[in-house]
Amino acid sequence: MAENSVARMLGLVVCVALIAGSFWSGDRPASPQLAILALVSSIILELRATPLALGYFSPACCWAVALTGLDQLGLPWVLACLACALALRSAILPASPNGALADLQVDLLPAILCAVAARTLGLMWGIPFFWLAAVSLPRLLTRWMAPRSRAGRDRATLTLEQSALVSLGLCAAVLGRIHPALMLATWPPILGLLRAAYTGVELDERRAQHSSLRSARNQVQFQEKMLGQTEERQLKLQRLLDARADTFELLETLSAQGLSERQALDQALKALREKLPGAHCEFVPLGPSGPEFSSPVAAEVRIGVQSAWAQQEPWLRDLKEGSQAAWPLPHRGLVLILVPVCLSAELKHTLQVFFYYLNVMLDRVRHQESLVQALNIQAALRKDLSLAVTRLQALLQGAGELASLVQPREILQLTVDRAAHWTGRECAAAHAGIKLGTPPPGAMAFPLSGGEFTIAAEGLEEAEVEALRLWLLLAGGALERCQAQAGLVQSSKLAAIGQLAAGVAHELNTPLGSISMAWDLAMTNLQKNPEKAAARLQTARKSIEQMRVIVSKMLNYSRESGEGRRLVSMAEIIQDSVQMVDQSFQLEGIELILEGEDALVQVNAGEIQQVLINLLVNGRLALAGVSGPRIHIRTVIQPPWLEVRVLDNGPGVPDEVVDRIFDPFFTTRDVGAGVGLGLSISREILVAHGGELNYQPAPGGGACFVIKLPICEE
């Protein structure tokens, strides 16, 4: 706590100042033994008595009165002893919930007043003042500084006891005038009184008060921290999205300007320099033997750039003096970036996005350029271009249509139709399992976003080929967009199915019961009373209608995320999830062990169940072939979190994929066996609930997934 360290520093400064002051003023203690006695006694009394007084009454006060009675000691030295004792106390013992600073003030101020009064007024005349300063002042100060602590409301006898303590201090002072060692005779009654004054119910009450105040404060701090973190995360996400949108916009405008490839690249680099002030951005063109630098660069950078080019992957190095990075632009060269500061992870991500779009844009510009060139050549040969140009226009109009399509098959169809119509030749396309047309013999193949487009290209004009390439590039973009969307749609669909399953199952039970009964009754009545059987079937019909209504209602319901959260016990969720997989676990002889505590959580039970089932099914697959397969589900309460650990004794997750298991579409299963969305959706669900999903290797080599959810008190 910052406040505590401030208090400690303050106490230390005051001590040093007072000790230095007492030496400097020449007001030294008469003998070193006496000085040490005063110091040690102050410290011992303070440390011994404070846990009993707990910050509301300081024994320093009464001892200050006692010490000022000694003529052999100067006032600054007495104060220095006091300050030392208090500083040491605040360093060793925990502060009261009012905070260490408040404690120090409450203790120090009355003590100083008492000491000064004793020295200036004399012991006899100072008595009423001691009483006021030592007994009432700390209480007033506490009440003023910590109004919530209720410390001021004590029983009357407590005041009496505190007054008695001050009187004992006076006694000690009188005894001290006879001989300083006699002062110690007052210690047993002082300590006894302190203990008596602060034992029993009141002490317990205060202790309870302390802990509750402290925990309340911790909770508030924790909540603030959490809120801060969530906000920060959201802001970060927003910034990333913004950067993405900015980049996209920038490059779109560049490509619409009709620039040449080189010009477009220059413009993009200019924009990049604006984004990264002080950075050195350079395009490294491709020479016959790899990248060619126009200016000399460090050997490490050269090696890095070459490796980036060889692997066609970005190269990044963070050094103390800044970051060095190189991004390859396929077929063109590399962009070298030297930044004087370290790049943040966020900025790296933005750069990644920037270069991805830059590549896409440059491709587009290049095709446009070569199309224009081809057209120019034809114009120079004085061929009739009007027909080609009108057809080209018609073709490119299709680009708008492409953007509005969402089905890959439709896009592919449009691509083929347009190309065939325009060139008047037979075309075929194949992409991701969809095949349209048959490739004509002797055809020329063009790449189409991972697929292939074939056309009988013989005798095609150069301009036509270029136009075709441009068209295919546009179609490829549309196909890629489609794939990305399909992934999103699929994942949200899967999530929704899980959400629905639990809710619908219960809701549907009543009409399902009706149908099952109606069926039975209709069957029994079929022979002897066909009319009744028909009536029963009619009832079943009604129930089916009822089910339909429920299902449509639930569908509407699940569309709003965040709805449907309620207070449920985690044990219930776990039990429900286990029940759903129990059958298959029994079949494979996997032992399921549930253990731990239970707590209430505010969640969408269906979603959390989905997460658990996901983890259990993953576990089951991982345990294939393991002898004595076993899965533990252990709930641990670690306020304010509830942790559910799903632990298996399988082989665990291999080290090389640990970082990727939560990525969307990552899967270790065979193609077609899993989509690879389970863990990423699970993590999303938990994050949406304000929780976490993490992986850690289990002791003994298995996998352990930890679900963390905030516990709900009420």
Next chain:
Amino acid sequence: MNHVLVLEDDDSLRELLVDAVESQDYEVTAASSAREALLLGREKEYDLVISDIRMAGPTDGLGVLQALKQQHPALACIVITGYADQTAPLRALQIRVDDYLYKPFEVHDICQAVERVRKSRSQRSWYRQVMSRVLGQVAPDQALAELQNAREACLKSLFLAIRSKVHYAETALALWDAWEELEVDYLKIANTSAITAEAAKRLLDRYALWSARLSKEAENKSFVSPSQRSPEKVDRATFRRFVERVKQAEVSAEELSLAVTLRRIPPERRQLNSELEGLYKRMWA
């Protein structure tokens, strides 16, 4: 046992329930709301109430059953529900309903449940006779009858707890282990010709404690750590099968009391009687 009251707020299901129970030659009255059922219950004494739990109104199905049971403590009740509500089975345990059915069920299930409840009284006396034959008891006396009643009430709540799936399997197993220990003492007491009031009292107290534990476990729904198995305790797989049979209503509440005795008496004694051996096989094999 002829008058049955069906309380269900879903129109189709109510109609079908009435039809199904009527086909078993009962006189059935239907109520569509809690209020209606309470009014009907005041007018006439029913032998059995079949009731849904969740319904709109001043009170739900269990509230109605509670009120009706206060008027006629001997009233038999069957609860049907489609919701995995956590508190409902608990309340059903407190009210001491006779059976707990989850929707969806078939005509066969509900008819069986009704039949089981109807026969329960005659079955209970039959099982008591079988038991006294097995144990070689002399004429039943007052203290023994009291013990038997308490014992049967406990086992009935266990039956209901299993039927309403209110416990985790491990909890049910722990409860069963505790019960088998109680059974040893019961057999000891029941075998002596003269039962001391002291011993009977002690066992009654332990029965009360056991059933308090049962409802507490149901309330807390806490996980219990897997208990150690030893040869005299029932092994896990067998017990799971047994619980499954109870859930499927292949073993009735009355048969539970025989089930535990049959497990605790020496096998030779059981094998002497082919009827007992058959019962044992049906419940435990």
